[in-house]
Amino acid sequence: MGYEGGTDVVAPVGGAVRDLLRVAPGRTVDLAALDPRATPGLPGLEVTGPDRKGWARRQVRWVGDGLARQQEMLFAGAKADPGAGRRVLLVLQAMDCGGKDGTVKRVVGAMNPLGVHIRAFGPPTAEELRHHFLWRIRQALPPAGRLGVFNRSHYEDILVPRVQERAPEHVWRPRYAEIDDFERELTDGGVAIVKIFLHISYAEQARRLLARLDDPTKHWKYHPSDIDARARWGDYQAAYAELLGRCGSDAAPWYAVPADRKWYRDWAVAHLLRETFDTLSLGYPPADLDIAAERERLLRTTGLPKMNGS
Amino acid sequence: MGYEGGTDVVAPVGGAVRDLLRVAPGRTVDLAALDPRATPGLPGLEVTGPDRKGWARRQVRWVGDGLARQQEMLFAGAKADPGAGRRVLLVLQAMDCGGKDGTVKRVVGAMNPLGVHIRAFGPPTAEELRHHFLWRIRQALPPAGRLGVFNRSHYEDILVPRVQERAPEHVWRPRYAEIDDFERELTDGGVAIVKIFLHISYAEQARRLLARLDDPTKHWKYHPSDIDARARWGDYQAAYAELLGRCGSDAAPWYAVPADRKWYRDWAVAHLLRETFDTLSLGYPPADLDIAAERERLLRTTGLPKMNGS
Numbered sequence: 024m025g026y027e028g029g030t031d032v033v034a035p036v037g038g039a040v041r042d043l044l045r046v047a048p049g050r051t052v053d054l055a056a057l058d059p060r061a062t063p064g065l066p067g068l069e070v071t072g073p074d075r076k077g078w079a080r081r082q083v084r085w086v087g088d089g090l091a092r093q094q095e096m097l098f099a100g101a102k103a104d105p106g107a108g109r110r111v112l113l114v115l116q117a118m119d120c121g122g123k124d125g126t127v128k129r130v131v132g133a134m135n136p137l138g139v140h141i142r143a144f145g146p147p148t149a150e151e152l153r154h155h156f157l158w159r160i161r162q163a164l165p166p167a168g169r170l171g172v173f174n175r176s177h178y179e180d181i182l183v184p185r186v187q188e189r190a191p192e193h194v195w196r197p198r199y200a201e202i203d204d205f206e207r208e209l210t211d212g213g214v215a216i217v218k219i220f221l222h223i224s225y226a227e228q229a230r231r232l233l234a235r236l237d238d239p240t241k242h243w244k245y246h247p248s249d250i251d252a253r254a255r256w257g258d259y260q261a262a263y264a265e266l267l268g269r270c271g272s273d274a275a276p277w278y279a280v281p282a283d284r285k286w287y288r289d290w291a292v293a294h295l296l297r298e299t300f301d302t303l304s305l306g307y308p309p310a311d312l313d314i315a316a317e318r319e320r321l322l323r324t325t326g327l328p329k330m331n332g333s
Numbered sequence: 334m335g336y337e338g339g340t341d342v343v344a345p346v347g348g349a350v351r352d353l354l355r356v357a358p359g360r361t362v363d364l365a366a367l368d369p370r371a372t373p374g375l376p377g378l379e380v381t382g383p384d385r386k387g388w389a390r391r392q393v394r395w396v397g398d399g400l401a402r403q404q405e406m407l408f409a410g411a412k413a414d415p416g417a418g419r420r421v422l423l424v425l426q427a428m429d430c431g432g433k434d435g436t437v438k439r440v441v442g443a444m445n446p447l448g449v450h451i452r453a454f455g456p457p458t459a460e461e462l463r464h465h466f467l468w469r470i471r472q473a474l475p476p477a478g479r480l481g482v483f484n485r486s487h488y489e490d491i492l493v494p495r496v497q498e499r500a501p502e503h504v505w506r507p508r509y510a511e512i513d514d515f516e517r518e519l520t521d522g523g524v525a526i527v528k529i530f531l532h533i534s535y536a537e538q539a540r541r542l543l544a545r546l547d548d549p550t551k552h553w554k555y556h557p558s559d560i561d562a563r564a565r566w567g568d569y570q571a572a573y574a575e576l577l578g579r580c581g582s583d584a585a586p587w588y589a590v591p592a593d594r595k596w597y598r599d600w601a602v603a604h605l606l607r608e609t610f611d612t613l614s615l616g617y618p619p620a621d622l623d624i625a626a627e628r629e630r631l632l633r634t635t636g637l638p639k640m641n642g643s
Binding site: 099100102103124127128131132135136137139141143172174229232233236239240242243244245247250253254307308309310312314317318320321324 | 409410412413434437438441442445446447449451453482484539542543546549550552553554555557560563564617618619620622624627628630631634
């Protein structure tokens with residue numbers, strides 16, 4: 024398809040985005056070798072045309088229409104068979120300004136809000152600190168049939184204690200295995216987990232922080248502690264590098280999405296979600312109804328429909 | 334403005350939609366006199382052009398852009414001043430097929446999902462029945478800074494017991510006053526409440542039920558009990574007629590939105606939400622930051638932004 028028109032979703036180049044962006048499990052990732060401005064899978068200029076940013080944004084809208092349908096099928100299936108418990112859980116992690124909120128707005132925002140269950144995790148409250156670190160996470164899991172979105176997650180309970188030295192290693196390191204067990208429990212229970220690390224560069228973070236300072240409508244998004252966290256950039260990258268390799272599995276893989284270009288980030292996340300939904304082979308559930316009899320019952324009521332439409 | 338182009342929101346005709354659709358508090362409403370196909374406030378053909386449906390849908394998108402900004406300001410304000418507790422609560426009630434889900438999808442869907450808190454209420458569970466009828470409602474209230482959406486609500490606890498004769502009048506009638514007190518408590522606490530009854534005709538309900546039966550992708554939305562409830566249409570209308578007049582107040586008014594035409598319904602609800610947000614006089618909160626100092630701190634970090642953009 025050329026870039027001039029149409030509303031078709033163009034397939035990514037080089038195979039599924041899942042395969043292109045997936046972090047190989049088992050070993051520490053070399054994040055420095057992952058270019059935050061790269062665009063893996065994005066078709067070339069012969070398809071996108073010179074305005075590939077605009078092209079990618081249009082593709083996100085069309086993929087979004089498909090996601091909305093898939094989400095509705097998931098919802099319908101859960102209504103027909105509440106015991107099946109099928110759900111999708113999108114986990115978003117990133118450095119400050121990495122684009123978690125923007126991704127939710129543009130990609131998750133394409134779906135019917137009734138089918139979406141979003142939870143954001145800040146620093147644990149006093150109450151939460153009195154419980155196991157997974158206590159608040161379990162309470163935030165999506166109901167059956169929903170797409171759950173974690174804006175930050177249980178992974179903060181490894182990253183922050185480690186980098187900010189709030190807890191010794193013998194506290195945070197065993198959490199890798201606890202998270203493995205927890206996620207296996209979820210996937211065994213019908214939850215498809217998509218874990219995404221939005222990978223931005225140190226320079227891009229500075230650019231975005233500066234944009235927040237320069238725009239009074241964005242001041243509320245800025246906090247002085249952002250600069251403190253930035254001072255530990257290298258430590259965070261090292262923590263992510265280990266975590267992404269350590270906590271990916273076939274059932275709950277990690278994807279590292281180059282995120283300096285917001286339009287590529289959205290394009291990639293939309294495809295990752297679509298491909299995850301595809302693995303569920305969703306359809307509308309068959310009706311447990313005698314359609315002919317129900318039609319008859321309805322037609323026996325008065326006030327039959329006028330067929331002239333609106 | 335003509336109907337050919339532009340992205341401007343055209344003001345409703347005859348004043349605020351709030352004033353046009355508001356149910357006068359204190360007395361029983363004559364629902365039979367409210368035409369479900371009416372379009373109060375919608376500009377005439379000289380503004381909308383012949384395709385007024387398409388025109389109204391475009392207006393909903395543009396009002397939606399404004400709503401998204403207002404919602405962000407509400408969110409930002411709550412972050413800056415968590416104690417203020419300002420929230421908006423949209424309560425949606427309707428007969429089956431009245432369009433609650435579609436309204437959420439099209440109008441609420443225009444806002445950032447991070448700022449929206451949706452709860453749907455079905456028949457009370459065994460656990461919920463052991464509590465006061467407002468127990469589950471209180472748990473579902475939106476956090477500060479969010480738009481809460483109730484898809485059905487505490488009003489079901491008057492409607493259903495009354496019409497289905499599940500409880501004697503001395504059980505459900507005192508709930509009017511309890512709801513008054515509850516809603517006054519909310520509005521005193523900073524919650525702007527918008528209660529909307531989507532008013533469809535008996536014939537339109539039949540048309541939509543039939544459409545569900547005729548489309549396998551919609552079977553999951555159909556339940557045989559829909560026909561049983563339809564058999565009590567007159568009782569439900571009478572119950573709504575009393576309730577809308579009885580439970581409206583200046584602080585928590587009821588609006589009756591003609592809803593046979595989906596595009597008018599969405600247009601009206603979008604304007605009602607916008608006008609409610611307008612009463613809050615929102616703006617972005619002033620920064621509790623020394624901007625110059627923060628800029629200096631940021632610029633002292635390495636990796637200064639390259640200004641060539643993306």
